[in-house]
Amino acid sequence: MTPTPKPKRRQTKPYSPTSHSDGTIAPKPYRLISLPKQKPQLGHPIGQDQYYTDRYHGTLYLTLTVQTAVHISTGVVEMGTDVKQKSIPLIKTMTQGREGNLMIPGSSFKGVVRSAYEAITYSCLCKTKAKSHQIPNGYSECRNKTQLCTTCQVFGAMDWQGLIHFTDAYCQSVGFRAGFIPSLYRPRPEEGQRYFKQGKVAGRKFYYQTIRAIEKGQQQGILVQQAAKNYSFTSQLHYRNLTIAELGTLLIVLGQDQAKYPIALKVGGGKPIGMGTMTVEVTKLEQATNLRDRYLSYQVTPNHLTGEPLQQVMQQSIQKAHQELVQAQQLQELTDVLKYPTEREPSI
Numbered sequence: 001m002t003p004t005p006k007p008k009r010r011q012t013k014p015y016s017p018t019s020h021s022d023g024t025i026a027p028k029p030y031r032l033i034s035l036p037k038q039k040p041q042l043g044h045p046i047g048q049d050q051y052y053t054d055r056y057h058g059t060l061y062l063t064l065t066v067q068t069a070v071h072i073s074t075g076v077v078e079m080g081t082d083v084k085q086k087s088i089p090l091i092k093t094m095t096q097g098r099e100g101n102l103m104i105p106g107s108s109f110k111g112v113v114r115s116a117y118e119a120i121t122y123s124c125l126c127k128t129k130a131k132s133h134q135i136p137n138g139y140s141e142c143r144n145k146t147q148l149c150t151t152c153q154v155f156g157a158m159d160w161q162g163l164i165h166f167t168d169a170y171c172q173s174v175g176f177r178a179g180f181i182p183s184l185y186r187p188r189p190e191e192g193q194r195y196f197k198q199g200k201v202a203g204r205k206f207y208y209q210t211i212r213a214i215e216k217g218q219q220q221g222i223l224v225q226q227a228a229k230n231y232s233f234t235s236q237l238h239y240r241n242l243t244i245a246e247l248g249t250l251l252i253v254l255g256q257d258q259a260k261y262p263i264a265l266k267v268g269g270g271k272p273i274g275m276g277t278m279t280v281e282v283t284k285l286e287q288a289t290n291l292r293d294r295y296l297s298y299q300v301t302p303n304h305l306t307g308e309p310l311q312q313v314m315q316q317s318i319q320k321a322h323q324e325l326v327q328a329q330q331l332q333e334l335t336d337v338l339k340y341p342t343e344r345e346p347s348i
């Protein structure tokens with residue numbers, strides 16, 4: 001039997017990856033994480049009116065370390081003199097604290113964590129640019145606050161505040177680096193075709209971690225305020241009424257299942273050229289397991305965990321997450337993209 005040749009479709013805009021001068025083709029800087037076979041499972045979120053005794057409440061203390069330059073734009077361009085660098089004419093700014101240290105808004109970081117949490121659980125397609133007819137059946141963004149997917153229950157949805165909150169992350173040192181984002185990089189519109197399979201969204205897009213970010217090179221760029229490699233930021237993740245599996249899933253996304261899933265996150269602008277890589281360390285867990293006792297006595301001190309006891313609690317939570325919430329296939333795919341350290345070179 002001879003195979004029937006596939007009919008050739010004329011493509012008006014064929015995908016054309018960037019060619020290097022030596023004729024090699026640059027690999028694409030991102031990958032689509034497949035959607036799990038099962039649709040999002042919707043459920044009623046737990047009430048916020050009280051602390052449930054069978055749920056977990058507390059605070060994770062986080063240190064975020066810059067691995068490749070991070071820039072989160074305020075959308076404002078300032079004179080160099082305004083940022084105390086006379087040699088610079090104009091620069092795109094980041095938010096700075098009163099002391100002049102750079103700041104990553106908690107809401108920005110939460111969005112980054114959310115995207116990864118969505119990708120590895122049965123969750124809706126949130127904040128996608130796709131049209132509604134392109135969303136696979138059952139994957140529409142949750143809009144009914146009594147019927148929410150796994151991620152929306154934790155991170156919030158319309159009219160539902162969610163169970164976690166990230167504080168703004170402040171840099172532990174004052175100052176910044178003035179770096180360039182090449183002006184010639186633009187998302188290529190033809191890449192959009194790769195989002196879809198039979199007209200429906202085929203997965204979630206994540207940019208690869210790379211060993212370094214592309215610097216100015218020969219092409220002129222836009223000068224931006226950056227947090228340079230090894231700058232570190234501190235933030236807190238407050239949570240209440242989480243299940244242990246939900247807490248564990250957060251920890252996996254934050255890279256705490258390091259031996260098997262060494263995930264780093266990508267924050268802010270310039271992702272296609274390798275910017276934005278940050279690793280996370282959990283330095284302390286403040287448990288509020290004795291909330292009922294708190295009402296009885298003002299003497300009760302919160303339960304602070306560090307070192308080995310902290311690791312034990314984190315690993316127990318992570319184990320539950322693997323058993324109950326996390327999709328192994330999608331976690332593997334995500335880890336392939338977000339693992340750090342990496343030998344991958346940036347491509348443009």
Ligand SMILES: [Zn+2]
Nearest residue numbers: 124142149152
């Ligand atoms: Zn949802």
